[in-house]
Amino acid sequence: MGRLTGGDPSLLRRINSAVVLHALRGGDARTLTDLTRLTGLSRPTVEGVTEGLIEAGLVVEAGPEEREVRRQGRPARRFRFRAEAGHLLGIEIGPHRVAALLSGLDGRIIGAGTRGVAVTASADERLERVRSAVADVLRRTGVARGALRAVGVGTPGIVEADGTVRLCTALPGWTGLALGERLRRSFRCPVLVENDANAAAVAEHWKGAAIDSDDIVFVLAGLSPGAGSLIGGRLHRGFGGAAGEIGALHLLGRGDKPETLLSTTDEPLHPLDEHAVAEVFTAARRGDERAMAAVDRFTQRLVHDVGALVLALDPEVVVVGGWAAGLDGILPPLREELARFCLRPPRVELSLLGEAAVATGALRLALDHVEEQLFAVEGTVTARR
């Protein structure tokens, strides 16, 4: 049973500090008068808190170029949030490539780097590519490794809370890998590992196709689709971190594997051979009948899988990303079939972030972690945004 332990002055100071910092994060430099008005705090409180934030390195007096110009008299001092007080990395580790995005504490991206990697690469090779991509982006932006406050990582598979990959069929050597622990050796800050589709869902909600909704399903459409979902704006990982792994549904139905489904010959495609898959779609557009039948089988399967997610979760918006989202003729049948058969059909949108979705979501998760530290106040009282 919780009880109010009112009147803790340090708690109050932290709340006021978070309130002022939040008001400053909008971007513009603010005067003390602005802050008093925005926060509803008294002027002496705002002054004291701002001094504390300056000492902590999170706030700085704005330079002359950010100040208003007055004909006479001394201009009012203005303060701004120091986005450069710390940096964040968002990393995607995928079958074909690794990617890294770098931002300041405001989440604005200031650097990016990618490295190709063979589908068959070992875990060590893949991690070496990650380190190389990260070193490159840090070097090019001149950001010191020690300035990193948090690193987010998006990767295929079921990921435990400690960053261990419990199960991953897409990347060699990935199942059982203590990915969080391995990466923490490269960074002296928290490393947060998340399933790639989950990260992409977060990204599309942050700055993609679903910024206006808190109830979304992101479908990472490939041969075997995965999904991430936000419920009430919060990532739904499931009890064991396996929510959205809808690709296994056809196994339950004893259906064909997707690599057989989309093959135009008697041989299945290689599950990660996107080039061969794209060729089937190209052939279908040319009118090749076997290819058209294969694409139809593939599309029906995707509709069925997305339908299962929609019926189970009833999201407001479905965002379709992953390489298959870029294929012609995927979205219209998805929209039509969901509208026909779902009791309350969702909006269906194409990913706006495309290839950047997973790394962007990983970056957002890193930012969430840092913001929790900057803004959270222990217990049940939090500043609402």
Place this chain on the structure above:
Amino acid sequence: MGRLTGGDPSLLRRINSAVVLHALRGGDARTLTDLTRLTGLSRPTVEGVTEGLIEAGLVVEAGPEEREVRRQGRPARRFRFRAEAGHLLGIEIGPHRVAALLSGLDGRIIGAGTRGVAVTASADERLERVRSAVADVLRRTGVARGALRAVGVGTPGIVEADGTVRLCTALPGWTGLALGERLRRSFRCPVLVENDANAAAVAEHWKGAAIDSDDIVFVLAGLSPGAGSLIGGRLHRGFGGAAGEIGALHLLGRGDKPETLLSTTDEPLHPLDEHAVAEVFTAARRGDERAMAAVDRFTQRLVHDVGALVLALDPEVVVVGGWAAGLDGILPPLREELARFCLRPPRVELSLLGEAAVATGALRLALDHVEEQLFAVEGTVTARR
């Protein structure tokens, strides 16, 4: 932006009041010394708050039989929660029957009543059966209608927040019915309408097969299954209240309707003819090959539908209820297939509440509503249990 507005004496009084009431709801009569120890509040505060609760009718001094017996001296006064200070109804409105459960403010059931109703009954007829069942249970228990504090209702279909049925294929005249509004004419207290599978999920979590888990899916298994789910202990309704309506999944796959799937002739069964369905299962047990094939098709479909829910949501426990849960041979294949194909298979349990699940969940929803009024304190500060 939220800020602490500390030192509101009426807020503090309400918090303390909720804290003391919560301590008393455990069941046993308590002395003021007990309450001081249990709540951490001062003795004068406990005394003042208890007086207020007695005036409000929620607490009473316990009778002599509830007091400790002492050889000498005056025994300490004991106080108990007045569960009889108000009453709650949980109502199921189903295709074949309506049922009502009555409880005091402690949620303990003190009366029950059911009425059969024809599948083909009109909405008015069905509501008349509801009123009759309710009048009967109130009369037999001697509880006045005016003593009802809240009524919960569970019914098939997609239900809007105001209690209007947006869509229901199972009951004639149900789609578009302002069910909440209609029932509010019979009661002078809040009426909360909920989808039946959602209500059953709440019930199994409260006092059924899933009391030890906060992440559950309840499957209302019939010819066409529906589902309700709790995520982190909270009901997941979906953006449009349609979450869990997995029965539509086979439509997306252009599969047979369930009434065709389970037929042993060329004619489909009537979708709500449970007797005919049970006969198919009986024939299958006798070794009838057509019946065995029909049961196998039905079971595979159920496994597929439940698999879709499990892959989308990743619950800790799946509880299977509804009439099909009582059929022989349903659970073992469900357990086996989920264990084989789900990346993280959930526990699969049979409903413990059986036919009572929907009404029990409706009762719990009514109780939740009243408890919110008794215990909730406005704003962001709430007493944790």
